[in-house]
Amino acid sequence: MLPIISVEHLYKQYRLGTINHGMLRKDLQSWWARARGKEDPNVRIAGSMADKTRRPAASNDRFWALDDVSFDVEQGEVLGIIGQNGAGKSTLLKILSKVTTPTRGEIRLKGRVASLLEVGTGFHPELTGRENVFLNGAILGMTKTEVRRKFDEIVSFAELERFIDTPVKRYSSGMYVRLAFAVAAHLEPEILLVDEVLAVGDSQFQRKCLGKMGEIGKEGRTVLLVSHNMAAIRRLSAKTLLLENGKLAGFGDAQSIVAAYLDKTTEDPTSQDGLPPGFIYRMDRVKPETDYAITAIQLLDRQGRPLTDLGTWDYVCFRIFYSAAKVLKRGSVVLQIQTQEAVPLILASTEPDSMVPLPIGIGDSYADCIFPRFPISEGQYLVGAGLAIPLVEHVIWNNSLCQLSVSQRDVFKTGLPPSSKRYLVATDLEWRLPPK
Amino acid sequence: MACQLASYFMTSTNQEYTTIIKPVSGWFDFHLAELWRYRDLILLFVRRDFVAVYKQTILGPVWFFIQPIFTTIIFTIIFGRVAKIPTDQLPGPLFYLSGIVAWNYFAACLNKTSDTFVGNAGIFGKVYFPRLVVPIAVVINALIAFGIQLLLLVSLMFYYSFQGMGFTPSRMVLLLPLLILQMAVLGLGCGIVVSSLTTKYRDLIQLVGFGVQLWMYATPIFYPISILSPRWQRLLSLNPMAPIIETFRNALLGAGMIHSTTILVSIAVTLVVFFIGLLLFSRIEKSFMDTV
Numbered sequence: 001m002l003p004i005i006s007v008e009h010l011y012k013q014y015r016l017g018t019i020n021h022g023m024l025r026k027d028l029q030s031w032w033a034r035a036r037g038k039e040d041p042n043v044r045i046a047g048s049m050a051d052k053t054r055r056p057a058a059s060n061d062r063f064w065a066l067d068d069v070s071f072d073v074e075q076g077e078v079l080g081i082i083g084q085n086g087a088g089k090s091t092l093l094k095i096l097s098k099v100t101t102p103t104r105g106e107i108r109l110k111g112r113v114a115s116l117l118e119v120g121t122g123f124h125p126e127l128t129g130r131e132n133v134f135l136n137g138a139i140l141g142m143t144k145t146e147v148r149r150k151f152d153e154i155v156s157f158a159e160l161e162r163f164i165d166t167p168v169k170r171y172s173s174g175m176y177v178r179l180a181f182a183v184a185a186h187l188e189p190e191i192l193l194v195d196e197v198l199a200v201g202d203s204q205f206q207r208k209c210l211g212k213m214g215e216i217g218k219e220g221r222t223v224l225l226v227s228h229n230m231a232a233i234r235r236l237s238a239k240t241l242l243l244e245n246g247k248l249a250g251f252g253d254a255q256s257i258v259a260a261y262l263d264k265t266t267e268d269p270t271s272q273d274g275l276p277p278g279f280i281y282r283m284d285r286v287k288p289e290t291d292y293a294i295t296a297i298q299l300l301d302r303q304g305r306p307l308t309d310l311g312t313w314d315y316v317c318f319r320i321f322y323s324a325a326k327v328l329k330r331g332s333v334v335l336q337i338q339t340q341e342a343v344p345l346i347l348a349s350t351e352p353d354s355m356v357p358l359p360i361g362i363g364d365s366y367a368d369c370i371f372p373r374f375p376i377s378e379g380q381y382l383v384g385a386g387l388a389i390p391l392v393e394h395v396i397w398n399n400s401l402c403q404l405s406v407s408q409r410d411v412f413k414t415g416l417p418p419s420s421k422r423y424l425v426a427t428d429l430e431w432r433l434p435p436k
Numbered sequence: 437m438a439c440q441l442a443s444y445f446m447t448s449t450n451q452e453y454t455t456i457i458k459p460v461s462g463w464f465d466f467h468l469a470e471l472w473r474y475r476d477l478i479l480l481f482v483r484r485d486f487v488a489v490y491k492q493t494i495l496g497p498v499w500f501f502i503q504p505i506f507t508t509i510i511f512t513i514i515f516g517r518v519a520k521i522p523t524d525q526l527p528g529p530l531f532y533l534s535g536i537v538a539w540n541y542f543a544a545c546l547n548k549t550s551d552t553f554v555g556n557a558g559i560f561g562k563v564y565f566p567r568l569v570v571p572i573a574v575v576i577n578a579l580i581a582f583g584i585q586l587l588l589l590v591s592l593m594f595y596y597s598f599q600g601m602g603f604t605p606s607r608m609v610l611l612l613p614l615l616i617l618q619m620a621v622l623g624l625g626c627g628i629v630v631s632s633l634t635t636k637y638r639d640l641i642q643l644v645g646f647g648v649q650l651w652m653y654a655t656p657i658f659y660p661i662s663i664l665s666p667r668w669q670r671l672l673s674l675n676p677m678a679p680i681i682e683t684f685r686n687a688l689l690g691a692g693m694i695h696s697t698t699i700l701v702s703i704a705v706t707l708v709v710f711f712i713g714l715l716l717f718s719r720i721e722k723s724f725m726d727t728v
Contacts, residue, residue: 002453014726027637098564100725101460108453121562126488135484138477139563167491 111190278306379420481573545623625710
């Protein structure tokens with residue numbers, strides 16, 4: 001039986017920096033010089049010292065985003081793809097979705113491929129939800145008849161029956177994402193590529209998406225899922241592929257590959273991914289792409305010093321840094337802690353949970369969420385954070401922003417410290433017995 | 437039952453591979469059949485661009501009229517009254533408007549398709565569909581504006597015929613659809629050449645706006661070919677738009693020179709440009725995501 005996707009010795013090379021002169025004049029100059037048999041004036045410039053910094057020599061400004069990657073995917077499999085940022089995950093999906101071509105190697109596949117590289121591709125704000133469903137469906141490769149047949153299902157999946165004839169510019173970001181995901185989820189391609197969509201929408205909708213993806217897998221369709229959410233990878237995919245600097249670093253059973261990956265990335269708990277002390281998350285980019293962003297999260301102790309080792313019942317302050325490009329008159333900061341399996345343990349918000357009104361102005365700011373006794377057992381958890389309009393919607397939300405490790409503390413002085421292997425929540429409690 | 441199912445899966449998985457993704461190779465891989473499969477997308481893009489542009493403007497489609505009307509007025513004053521350039525015995529406004537309407541369509545095709553890659557980099561970077569869908573949709577979309585402006589021209593024709601001004605559409609009017617097709621193909625051809633080159637040479641985009649302007653002066657929009665000397669007429673026949681405009685005028689208004697040789701040259705140039713455009717475009721569409 002042939003596998004549905006067969007990737008053989010796939011290479012993808014990118015060049016760094018300027019690819020050519022970028023100017024017609026210079027290219028013509030070079031060409032004219034060569035045509036007369038003279039030395040190319042631009043090559044000579046490139047050889048001089050001054051230009052070397054600007055345009056490095058051709059040999060070292062190339063890198064392999066994918067370096068000899070081979071694997072097979074069987075029909076109906078949900079394959080997780082994990083790896084650090086820049087490991088080549090997205091490049092792999094881009095080649096599979098034909099957005100770019102490989103430098104060497106070959107991929108053979110059966111059936112239609114649909115990609116969810118980023119939801120809402122081609123959505124036009126002026127068009128209504130209905131019009132965008134048809135447009136987006138066509139962009140993703142559906143015919144009009146197919147979209148029409150699926151239309152009601154898409155709309156009810158997105159829970160947008162009432163707003164389907166409203167221009168999507170009036171949608172909230174959550175509604176927007178729901179509609180976009182709904183279109184893509186109803187594509188019925190033989191192969192579905194998914195990249196990080198799970199980080200959007202509220203948690204209820206995320207659960208629905210996960211369910212839908214499991215369903216897609218059961219229907220005999222093949223899903224390739226790129227995610228940083230290890231819980232989702234573990235739950236959804238049977239097999240997982242680990243990429244490291246463009247090379248295949250592991251391929252096989254999801255549980256063991258994810259475990260190996262987590263071991264590798266959390267080897268050094270004090271300086272996760274080269275973060276400054278106390279930080280458990282910091283945004284890669286200097287300037288966020290969205291109007292609102294959670295830019296960093298730092299743990300502080302009672303004295304306001306960075307906390308590098310958080311244990312059960314420790315005093316801890318989660319300092320949540322955010323940036324806003326637009327004013328939010330009545331906003332709130334939300335912090336969530338959940339298990340690796342995406343079971344929420346703590347959900348705290350300035351409002352409505354704590355009734356702390358928070359006007360969000362343009363620029364950078366932060367909010368502190370203080371736990372006098374952090375009530376969680378030893379183990380690995382996921383931290384989510386976002387900004388919201390209380391009781392209305394999230395303006396930015398990621399339920400798996402970063403990992404949080406909680407250390408062992410023998411808080412009950414029993415020699416049996418609270419551990420996630422036995423239970424997750426460590427509360428201060430008291431037993432009383434009936435009087436004798 | 438189980439056996440049937442098993443055999444179903446066997447057959448469905450033992451099919452040949454439908455897609456093979458390989459490094460770029462070959463120049464003549466236009467996959468036009470694929471384009472046909474995406475015809476719904478072309479129409480939806482046409483609709484999107486139309487709705488998107490005119491939903492938010494106060495005057496809406498009135499804009500389609502304003503530009504040609506004002507250009508005609510200015511041409512009538514400058515080239516008719518001041519420079520006194522003859523207009524092939526036609527009423528000035530009619531002569532100018534016919535040229536402007538036809539030229540507008542061609543210029544719109546060229547201008548709007550010339551930023552296909554750079555303007556759509558966002559969407560091209562995320563989803564695959566035949567990239568040619570975008571410029572084709574643009575050319576069809578420009579047809580809407582052209583149709584409306586053509587109505588303007590026809591109403592002006594009615595006005596003048598009620599005034600008793602003599603002009604007679606020729607039998608060439610039957611060729612009008614072909615003429616429009618040629619303008620579309622030529623505009624599309626030039627546009628995709630430019631859009632392919634701008635992925636590499638960004639400075640080229642600066643050239644387009646004023647290049648189109650210059651090209652207009654080399655086209656008989658506000659002067660008839662008949663006033664030129666034979667030498668200049670020969671030179672002008674190298675411009676594929678010149679015979680198109682003259683034929684367009686001849687078809688609708690019965691004035692304008694038609695030479696079968698110049699028309700054939702114009703068609704040949706159009707096809708060559710379009711073919712070069714296809715060649716460059718299909719080459720660039722596979723690699724440009726890495727260069728933008």
